[in-house]
Amino acid sequence: MKISYGQLWAVLFLSNAFTVICSAVSYSVAQMTGTLISVLVQFVLTVPVICFLKKKKYKANFRLPASMLFSVYFIFAGMISFSRMFSILRYENSGLTSFGNTMIVILLAVCVLYCCRLGIHSAGRSAVIVAGLFIFFVAVLFATSYSQAEFSNITSKYDENSVWYYVINDISNSVELPALLILPCFAEKNQYKSIMLYFLTKLILVEMISFLGVIVLGRASLISDSPFFEICSFSQPLSVQRSDALFIGINTLICIVNITVDAVAVSVFAGKYIKYSEFSGVVLMLSGGIWFHMHEIYSAGYLSVIVMLMLVYISVFYRYMRKSERGVSA
Secondary structure (H helix, E strand, O other): OOOOHHHHHHHHHHHHHHHHHHOOOOOOHHHHHHHHHHHHHHHHHHHHHHHHHOOOOOOOOOOOHHHHHHHHHHHHHHHHHHHHHHHHHEEEEOOOHHHHHHHHHHHHHHHHHHHOOOOOHHHHHHHHHHHHHHHHHHHHHHHHHHHHHHHHHOOOOOOOOOHHHHHHHHHHHOOOOOHHHHHHHEEEHHHHHHHHHHHHHHHHHHHHHHHHHHHHHHHHHHHOHHHHHHHHHHOOOOOOOOOOOHHHHHHHHHHHHHHHHHHHHHHHHHHHOOOOOOHHHHHHHHHHHHHHHHHHHEEEEEEEHHHHHHHHHHHHHHHHHHHHHHHHOO
């Protein structure tokens, strides 16, 4: 069953939102500028994809090499999601042992397995609801922490990293970037609208959170393991309760949606050629996530994989475009 272009946008948006919440990157004017450049570069790379989707339908009709490559990517993306969840649990639940955090993530994996049974359509509908909740919570965060703003932080030069450092960092953290070339095949129509809306909302979200981080945290964001939740410490929507609880809850829901989409996508692409079950896929993602976390492999370690996948996927996509004109699958 297909998903709508709005649901496709929600899936892509949540993947980026999860990155924003889990990111350990400090907030500064240089970071805001670097992110702006990064998003513009990513958009330019996908312009041919947008033009193609505007003219033709994009179907999940790929042969063995492309299908298996796509499956590897989605397994990789699931591993990263589990790894990022481990990092957040370590930061927010410092009182728990490593075993306790592992059990929480295993229970999360069980939820993913149940959601996988409902398929990509249910994941798309859930993504819209979760995205709406996330946007509402971000609005609450702004409204309740804005009073702590120090606008002098904007002109204060406390960050020694260059703009280009943040450009590379944002690209390496954009694990959802290759998915822009793959997930549109699950949407019924107007896929190009989803991609354009994704880039617009990504830019607005990242720049808004970064701006809030600059004026609220300033230099403190350089020494924080989780700058986003550091902002939450200045937000008390219920006067006695910080907004950490809101974002821990929504972050868990986002993680479940992201990994569910990854696991279902693997079953679509790899299930045609090998004996595959969502259980084995989720176990593999969980194991990889634990390994990433144990070896502290984060954004720098993702960069080479993302660049390689983007280059390969672009070549596959161009091949698909050429063959689609003759009515032949890639």
